Amino acid sequence: MTNPNLTHLYFLLDRSGSMQTIVDDTVGGFDAFIAEQRMSPGECRVTLAQFDDHYEEVYADRPIADVPSLVLQPRGTTALLDSIGRLLTDAGQRLAALPEDQRPGTVVVGIMTDGMENASREWAHPQIKQLIEKQTQDYQWQFLYLGADQDAIEVGMSIGVGAGHAVTYGRGKVKQAMAATAANVTRYREARAGGMPAPAAAMLAEFTEEQRRDAQD
Secondary structure, eight states: OOOEEEEEEEEEEEOEEEGGHHHHHHHHHHOOOOOOHTSHHHHHHEEEEEESSSEEEEEEEGGGGGOOOOOOOOSSSOOOHHHHHHHHHHHHHHHHHSSSGGSEEEEEEEEEEEOHHHHSSOOOOHHHHHHHHHHHHHHOEEEEESSSSSHHHHHHHHTTTOOGEEOOOOOOOOHHHHHHHHHHHHHHHHHTTTTTTTTHGGGGGGGGGGHHHHHHO
């Protein structure tokens, strides 16, 4: 069986040019998210990727104690679908190569963007939706989608992320959105560590109405 005491957090972060106006808040919000996850019980490893019209893996499978402060340099356009596809296929291949008892019992994937897809060439919405739904249903991965300047629930659902696990945030409320995400991931991880099945624990990772209001400008 997989390791019930191990969580792997995957985070895909938009660094396209439009992120320039919210760089400082994004860095502060992400660093605060990591700081809170360090305090949660159990072992945790982190993989971070950034994207514009190119995909970059910043670090992979890093112990959360060794995660550095975020460095974000906005540029380029938004190849969201290609980047999700790359992150998930890379993650799946690496986990499949591990002995089962070394695979994480809990996997959380966070996707954060402030723009709409406009540059992908390899993946389309139906393919990404099928991939995310497969990872959710077959492997109990938990996905969260944070989107600014869009209806994040609609966009999230178009790629297979449940409505409860998507939140629209205002450009001036990045830190609030990340704080809500941190709180929800903490609850989810604690429930999973306590033996709660992933489908039941998923409810604890949903954004509340209060969190949604706080994330709006």
